[in-house]
Amino acid sequence: MLENRKWVIIGIFCLVGLTYLARLFYLQVIDDTYSLGASKNSIKRVVEIPYRGQIYDRNNKLIVYNTPVYDLYVTPKKVRIPDTAAFCRMMEITLSDFDSIMGIAKNYSPVKPSLFLRQLSKEDFARIQDALVDYRGFEPVISSMRTYPAxxxxxxxxxxSEISKKKLEEQDIPYYRQGDYVGHNGLEEQYEEQLRGKRGVKFMMQNVRGVNKGSWKNGAYDTAAVAGQNLITGIDVEVQRYADSLMMNKVGAVVAVEPSTGEILVSVSAPTYDPNMLSSRFFSKNYRALIKNPYKPLINRPIMASYRPGSTFKLIQALIAQQQGSLFPNTVYGHGGSPMRCHCHGGNNLRGAVQYSCNPYFYNVFRKFIYHNGNSNTFRASAVGLQQWHDMVEKFGIGQKLGIDLPSELKGNLPTVSYYDKVYHGELRWKFSNVYSLSIGEGELLISPLKLVNLAATIANRGWYITPHYIKGFNKPCVGVPAEYLERHETGIDYKYYLPVIDGMRGAVANGTVTALANIPGIDLCGKTGTSQNAKFGHKFDHSIFIGFAPMNDPKIAVAVFVENAGWGGVAAASVAALVAERYLKRKTEAKKLEEKVLASNYMPPISSLTKPKPTPTPKKDTAQKPVAPKSQSPKPEAPKPYMTSTKPKSATTTTGVSGN
Structure with a gap:
C-alpha cells in the first residue's frame, strides 16, 4: 500500500514538472509575445519616406523635381548650448522662436528627437555643419523639397505642405502621421496617391541610451521605400511661360488645349506667383502674404473664376438653332424690332452675324428658338422653349462641372425654367422679355475660361470634345490615363451646322471684330470675340474675351483668353490668343509689333478699387448699347453673382445686359 502511494506522489511531481517544462518551452520557443515586448525597448522602427514623383511637360521638360534638404532634429535631454544667443544667430532664428520650438519638443518627449528646423538647404547646412559639433542634442536628417525650375x-x-490636423483625422485608411507632407490643391492633390509613392520601414537595434547598434536581423524584416510615379502632363512649358509673360500687368486667364485629345497645353491664371514661394521653410510667411494680396493670386482663375461669356456665347446659339431648324445659314435679320443696338449695319446672314457679332441678329435667333414650338400661349411657349434651349446648351458642358483633373472646379450657372419660376413666383409670371439677355451671353449665365476653351475645341472638332485634362501619363505617355479622359462627348449638333459658324469665325479674325494685327499670317486663326459687362467701373472697363482655334481646317490648338477691365474682346484678349497660337504652331514669334503692344499694355485695376466698395454709377442717357425693356415686363431678377473662390469674393462682373464683340 505504502509502495503504491510512493509511486503516485512521484507521478504527481513528474506531471507538475512536465507541465512547467511545457509552459517554459511554449513561452521561450513558441510564444514570441514577451520577446516582442522586450524588443520594443531595443528595436527602433524607422519609417523611410519615398521620393515624391516628379512632374514633366509634354516634351519631357521638368516642371517639378525634388531637391535634397536637411531637417534638423533635437533631443531636449541631450541639448548642451554654451551660448544661446550665438546659437540663434547661427540658425537665423529669434530667441522667442528658440524657446517656442524647445518648449514644443520637451512637451512631446525629453528623450525622443523632434523637429527643430525643417528644409535647410545644402548651403545653409554647410554653413552650420562644423559648428553643430559644439551643440550636443542636434541631429540632421536628409529630406527633400519640391523645386519648380520653370x-x-x-x-x-x-x-x-505639412498635413493639417483636420485632414489627419478624416483619413479613411490610416496612412499619414503628424508632420507628414501631403499635396494641397492642383495636381499635387489630385494625384497625391500616385505621386507620394510607398513608404519603407527599417528596424534598427539600439541600446538603452537610444544609440543605434545596426540593423536588426540583418534587415530581414525591412521593406524598401518605393518612389512615387512621375506625372507627365500635356503642358507645353515653353508656350506656358510665354503666355505668362503676355499676361503680366493683367488680371484674367489663358487656357489652351489640343482639340483632338483634350490635353491642356497652357494654363495661366493672372496675376500669379512663383511656386517656389510655397516650397520652402518660409511657407507660412509667404502664404499669408499671398492671402492678403488684393489681386487674389491664389485663385485658379481657369477653373474657379466665373464670368458672363458675352458674345462668345452666340456661337452656341447659332449651332443649337440650326439643329432645331429655326435658323438657316442664309437667314438674314436686320436691326428692326430689336431692343438691342449694334455697331454693325445689319442685314447679315449667319456668317456675317458671327463675323461682325451682330447683337440684334442673335436676339432674333434666340427669340425664334424659344417660340419655334408654335405655342400661342406666350408664357407656356417661353417655358417650353427655354427648357429645350437649356437641354441643348448643357451638352456643351455648360452649367456643370466638366470633370477636369483638378480639385475646386466650379460649375458656373446655366439658368433653368425652375429658376425663373422661383424668381417670378410661378410659370405664368415671366416671359421672353425677362430672359432675352441670354441671347448674347449676358443675364444669369456664368461660365469659366475652361468651359469656353472647351467650346472652342468642340467647334474645332466639329461636334465633339474630350474632357480637358492635364495628365498625359504616368512615367510614360498614355500610361495610366483615367478612362474619362479618353471618352468622346457628343453635342448632338450635326457636322454641317458647324461649317457656316467656322466660316464666320475665320471672317471675324480676317476682317471682322478682331484687331488686324491679330490676323497673323500662317496660322489661319478662327475666333469669336466677346465683351462681358463690368458694372464695378461703370462699364468703362468691361472684360475682354476671345475664344478660337487654329489652323482652320486642321486644328492643333484651341484657346480662350479673359482679360479683366481691358474693354473690347477683339483687342486685348484676341491679341494674347493669337500670339499664344503662333508660338505653339511656329515655335517662334514673328508678330513682333503685336507682341510689343501686348507686353506694354497694363490693365491692372487700382488697389483702392479692390478694397473699397464703389458707388453705383448713375446710368447715362445714351442707351445705344443697352436693351430697352418693355414697360409691361416684371422687374428683372438679380443675376447670380460671379465668384472666384469658395469664399466668394466679388468679381468685377456684376450686372446683366448687352455684350459687345
Missing part, C-alpha cells in the same frame, strides 16, 4: 503654373500645380 517658375510657372503655380495655381495648377498646387503645393506640398
Amino acid at each position: 517658375h510657372t503654373m503655380a495655381n495648377a500645380l498646387g503645393y506640398v
Whole structure:
C-alpha cells in the first residue's frame, strides 16, 4: 500500500514538472509575445519616406523635381548650448522662436528627437555643419523639397505642405502621421496617391541610451521605400511661360488645349506667383502674404473664376438653332424690332452675324428658338422653349462641372425654367422679355475660361470634345490615363451646322471684330470675340474675351483668353490668343509689333478699387448699347453673382445686359 502511494506522489511531481517544462518551452520557443515586448525597448522602427514623383511637360521638360534638404532634429535631454544667443544667430532664428520650438519638443518627449528646423538647404547646412559639433542634442536628417525650375503654373500645380490636423483625422485608411507632407490643391492633390509613392520601414537595434547598434536581423524584416510615379502632363512649358509673360500687368486667364485629345497645353491664371514661394521653410510667411494680396493670386482663375461669356456665347446659339431648324445659314435679320443696338449695319446672314457679332441678329435667333414650338400661349411657349434651349446648351458642358483633373472646379450657372419660376413666383409670371439677355451671353449665365476653351475645341472638332485634362501619363505617355479622359462627348449638333459658324469665325479674325494685327499670317486663326459687362467701373472697363482655334481646317490648338477691365474682346484678349497660337504652331514669334503692344499694355485695376466698395454709377442717357425693356415686363431678377473662390469674393462682373464683340 505504502509502495503504491510512493509511486503516485512521484507521478504527481513528474506531471507538475512536465507541465512547467511545457509552459517554459511554449513561452521561450513558441510564444514570441514577451520577446516582442522586450524588443520594443531595443528595436527602433524607422519609417523611410519615398521620393515624391516628379512632374514633366509634354516634351519631357521638368516642371517639378525634388531637391535634397536637411531637417534638423533635437533631443531636449541631450541639448548642451554654451551660448544661446550665438546659437540663434547661427540658425537665423529669434530667441522667442528658440524657446517656442524647445518648449514644443520637451512637451512631446525629453528623450525622443523632434523637429527643430525643417528644409535647410545644402548651403545653409554647410554653413552650420562644423559648428553643430559644439551643440550636443542636434541631429540632421536628409529630406527633400519640391523645386519648380520653370517658375510657372503655380495655381495648377498646387503645393506640398505639412498635413493639417483636420485632414489627419478624416483619413479613411490610416496612412499619414503628424508632420507628414501631403499635396494641397492642383495636381499635387489630385494625384497625391500616385505621386507620394510607398513608404519603407527599417528596424534598427539600439541600446538603452537610444544609440543605434545596426540593423536588426540583418534587415530581414525591412521593406524598401518605393518612389512615387512621375506625372507627365500635356503642358507645353515653353508656350506656358510665354503666355505668362503676355499676361503680366493683367488680371484674367489663358487656357489652351489640343482639340483632338483634350490635353491642356497652357494654363495661366493672372496675376500669379512663383511656386517656389510655397516650397520652402518660409511657407507660412509667404502664404499669408499671398492671402492678403488684393489681386487674389491664389485663385485658379481657369477653373474657379466665373464670368458672363458675352458674345462668345452666340456661337452656341447659332449651332443649337440650326439643329432645331429655326435658323438657316442664309437667314438674314436686320436691326428692326430689336431692343438691342449694334455697331454693325445689319442685314447679315449667319456668317456675317458671327463675323461682325451682330447683337440684334442673335436676339432674333434666340427669340425664334424659344417660340419655334408654335405655342400661342406666350408664357407656356417661353417655358417650353427655354427648357429645350437649356437641354441643348448643357451638352456643351455648360452649367456643370466638366470633370477636369483638378480639385475646386466650379460649375458656373446655366439658368433653368425652375429658376425663373422661383424668381417670378410661378410659370405664368415671366416671359421672353425677362430672359432675352441670354441671347448674347449676358443675364444669369456664368461660365469659366475652361468651359469656353472647351467650346472652342468642340467647334474645332466639329461636334465633339474630350474632357480637358492635364495628365498625359504616368512615367510614360498614355500610361495610366483615367478612362474619362479618353471618352468622346457628343453635342448632338450635326457636322454641317458647324461649317457656316467656322466660316464666320475665320471672317471675324480676317476682317471682322478682331484687331488686324491679330490676323497673323500662317496660322489661319478662327475666333469669336466677346465683351462681358463690368458694372464695378461703370462699364468703362468691361472684360475682354476671345475664344478660337487654329489652323482652320486642321486644328492643333484651341484657346480662350479673359482679360479683366481691358474693354473690347477683339483687342486685348484676341491679341494674347493669337500670339499664344503662333508660338505653339511656329515655335517662334514673328508678330513682333503685336507682341510689343501686348507686353506694354497694363490693365491692372487700382488697389483702392479692390478694397473699397464703389458707388453705383448713375446710368447715362445714351442707351445705344443697352436693351430697352418693355414697360409691361416684371422687374428683372438679380443675376447670380460671379465668384472666384469658395469664399466668394466679388468679381468685377456684376450686372446683366448687352455684350459687345
